[in-house]
Amino acid sequence: MPSPKRIGKIEFGLLSPKEIRTMSVRKIIWADTYDDDGFPYPQGLMDLNLGVIDPGLRCKTCDQKASECPGHFGHIELAKPVIHVGYTRLIRKLLRVTCRSCSRLLLSPEEIEKVVGTEDDLTGDVLSEKDIKKERLCPHCGEQQLKINFEKPTTFSEIFIDDGKKIEHKLTPADIRARMEKIPDEDLRHLGINPDVARPEWTILTVLPVPPVTMRPSIILENGQRSEDDLTHKLVDIIRINQRFKENQDAGAPQLIIEDLWELLQYHVTTYLDNEVAGCPPARHRSGRPLKTLSQRLKGKDGRFRGSLSGKRVNFSARTVISPDPNLSVIEVGIPLAVANEMTIPVQANPFNIEELRQMVRYGPHRASLSDPCGANYVIRPDKRRLRLAEGNLETVAEMLEPGWTVERQIRDGDIVLFNRQPSLHRMSIMAHRVKVMDGRTFRLNPAVCPPYNADFDGDEMNLHIPQTEEARAEAAILVAVEENILSPRFGGPIIGGIHDHVSGIFMLTNQLKWHSKEEALYLLKNIGVEHLPAPGKQEEGRPLWSNKQIFSTVLPKELNMVFRASSCQNCETCRRELCERDAYVRIIDGILESGTIDKKAIGAFDGQIVNRIIRQYGMKRAAEFIDAITHLSIRAIMMNGFSFGIDDEDLSKTEYGQIEEVLSNAVNDVQRRIKIYEDGQLEAMPGRTPEETLEMQIMQVLGKARDRTGEIAGRHLGLGNSAVVMAVSGARGSMLNLTQMAGCVGQQSVRGERIMRGYDDRTLPHFKKGDRGSDAHGFITHSYKSGLNPTEFFFHAIGGREGLVDTAVRTSQSGYLQRRMINALQDLKVAYDGTVRTTGGRIIQFCYGEDGTDPMKSSFGDPVDVKGIVESILKEEV
């Protein structure tokens, strides 16, 4: 391999006519491509000097075959110069800043110095169009300057006033080129142009490079007809017009015809370079499809940059819809048999595995059912030849198999694969799972791994990649595996953990003290692999009973000690600890849950205190097992009673409805009272606020309180027997606010934190009186979602909802772009072995990573050492 070299500088410049002729291997004069025998015309567009695309022929320039010849440029001598569309802005600028007669900058040396600075003290600025006053006299030759008009795409004209009439005089490309040629090098430097590599007259083409045939290959259709590339078509047009132009010129045709032809040539060259220029009808194919010319090849999503260079398609990958399977382990992924049959892993044959591989070859590419062993799809001989396995050749290939051959065997259970969901915003967006081949057509995953992927099952698709080498598989298993990524390096806590029903289920299992019969205990623990039931907690009528806390404790490691408060903790002023009526004080002593409820705080994704402690004490692998156990247990627990939510779960009794109505009408009256005070001018403004603002704040406060009161009333009626309450209290999903809005009162709708004020003159809707400040006129919704909104309320609700939608849309796009910029700026930094953060060039960014050298993933929610956790696990009580 050649040694790496450092790039000193990159020079950007224009292609000069001289360079174009030097790099050209052939002057192209004929518009035709192939003769009747299918042989390229010499000096035609498919000239053999430009490279070869037909197999068998040899390039006349480099004498190589089609596969080796890179292709060579040719050139067309244009009859008259034409403008290059890509440089029209530059041309316009140069025409405007230089004199029309002497072509020097329209500034005196003193004026230039003001912007550019003196030779020893350059300001770094360059001259721009704005530095030059319009239509002034040239400071060098005194010529009156004219206004330069530019009309898209390529027309330039001078405007002068004669007899009070505006007269437009068109500038031909030749005129413009003549002016450009005269601009002195020194003046160009002041404009930020390096004349050594970019003389401005080179923006006007006198000779056109013809790209090699290798970049515009013709394809042979099924009927034997040749179909040329769009670029070739365009070049044919250019040569035709150019030829006609030359003939007319030589014959001394009238000026009018010459001008027409010149414009036509300009059009063809313009569309050849860019077929999407404003003010220029795109050149079309015979079928009416616009041609894909040079600029179109590079631009856009499928262009050369975004489509071919930044993004490529990969082999050994699969994509399909995902669906949940709580019976899988978090480290597994369910793969449809159809996918597993198609995807392969290469295995090299050696004396120890050759019999096994022979058997795989005999099975062949068709694996009919899950219980069948995996087969093989291809065999690669030592000479790199691939043999496709099919029904007919299985036995023969199996016999031929020898050490040194490679068998591409199908995916089977236990293989390690990379699983990915876009957008891949953090490293946990790609994790390595163990394969479990399954029926069906979707990828299956344990819902506990949804948070790192940010996946749900409303139609999400995910990608799967099969590592093909031992190194790749080792890397996947050691670095990328799910069990290595339970902790998020973002905040040093577990990102994988129970979600939704896992939390509800474990909450319902562990809340308060309950007793279960042996049958129930065994049902709950069936899928967890518990070998022995603990001794029963008590006997009743001669039957042994196990407490719910005992059952939960079977999944805990034996030496676990921790004390914390569950999500359901209300942060009472004096904590009653074990006697907490909500059972929110969690104490685990020596792996036994002594008191408290297990919920989101204990096992949830992002919080997961127990998961976190197990990782610290026993490692990630044990934590993955724990998450598996807890998800299986909680799914069983939630299935004991079933869990559902219906419209009648929002029902309250007559008393509550009466109370809610009273609270709301009191609030509405209170608002009216305050408005009255304000209108009488009696309202005392708060410091730094106008009376209006004070009133608004008071109203918001009163109405907010009223809504919360309705929530409390509803909450009093709905106890833990209500699924929504269970979900809210356990932290599984939703909050008491959602419940308030469903059963009590939806409350105030707001736009930018204020009551809704926009709409008609002095009112929000024509239903209200002008100047009405009442609660209902500004978006207070007294109804609940259950009782239904009236039309004005519904409208206000839509206004408030829209704001939320817009906010999320704006936030995601902004944070996405911010992250993209951060990644681009930071992607090459790494932590060196001495703890410094360095660029690829070895330059130091930080002398110690994060200044304390702590790996955020191994930190405890940001702190280097989890002092509290260690002390608690030794003292076995809260500190």
Place this chain on the structure above:
Amino acid sequence: MNVLEHVMVPDHQIMSEEEVQQLYSLYTITSEQLPKIYHDDPAVKVIGAKVGDVIRIVRTSHTAGRAESYRLVIKRPKK
């Protein structure tokens, strides 16, 4: 006014030739690989460092409590 007296400005010191050599050998770097600071930086002007000097900056850090960093004084380039 002295910028170093402002609460938000960390401590800047010029390092001796010896210290600089120690620094280079500690991290096995050349002066080019150090972070840079312009000669006309207000803090640099106050401590009177010249182009080519290395400055030790001691900050209070959220994570480490106290963090040291080093910067090479360079001339502000022309734009």
